[in-house]
Amino acid sequence: MDLYRVLTTRDCTVCGAFFGGFLFxxxxxxxxxxCFRTAEELRMLGTATFCKVTDVKMGEARPHIQEATLRTVPGRYVERPKHLIAxxxxxxxxxxxxxxFQQPPREPEILTAADARRSDALRKRHMACTALPWRGADAAQSESGVFCKGCFRGHVLRGMRERDRAPRERxxxxxxxxxxxxxxxxAKAMWAESRNRHTPPPNMV
Structure with missing residues (x-):
């Protein structure tokens, strides 16, 4: 029933602003x-790092954090730790x-500006997350989420960098x-352009 409740919940339960297409x-x-990329409540650490930043010995922590310890999801990773801690x-x-325990600093303070270290933190989140469609109790079919092409096109036309994926992440x-x-x-501009392209000339009506 817990998983069914998540399956039939449509929006992100962290921010509530967007469609929630993933399961932590x-x-x-x-x-x-x-939220999957940045929310503190979805943060994952390796076991050794967790003990280091909280100043708790693993022998003392292990009996209490078993339910927060995850065997990582298989995938293509540079390095895959066997276990991660939520x-x-x-x-x-x-x-x-x-x-x-010592309160760990927020993630940007642990991680320097080096891209490699920041991406390592993101990889750990990937190891603890999977795609999950939404299906309402009365829905005829499931949904995996869609993004707005209008937002993306406007983003690019206004000179934003292609690698800035914000519109495709919403x-x-x-x-x-x-x-x-x-x-x-x-989006309205794209719709209008599309309708104009498919409207036949007056003499063909």
Missing amino acids: LPSATRCCFP VKEALEALTAHGVA MFSLEGLLAHFTECGD
Whole structure:
């Protein structure tokens, strides 16, 4: 029933702003891609790093954080640790059992500006997450989310870098996309252009 409840929840339960196309495995949390990449509550650390930043010995922590420890999802990674720890859930477990720990600094403070180290943190999140479609209790079929091509085109036309993927990371359900369309000038412009291309000349009507 817990998994069914997540399956039938449409939006990200972290921010509530976008379609949640992903499942964060340690806590069975439905999330959107922007939250998946940056939210502190979805942060993962290797076991050695977790003990280092919290100043807790693994022998002391292990009995209390088993439910926050994940065997990593197989995939193509530069390096795949066997286990990762969901930081939020682990800290809550240590608190509940009265284990003293040092509050870890926020992720940008642990990670330097070096791209390689920042991407390593993102890889750890990838190892703890999987795509999950949404299916409403009365829906005829499931949805995996769509993005707005109008937002993406406007993003590029305004000189944003191609590698800045923000418009493609904001996903919507079909219902959400229709609501978004009413306020997206770029999408309306694309729609108008499309209709004009497919309107026959007057003498062919």
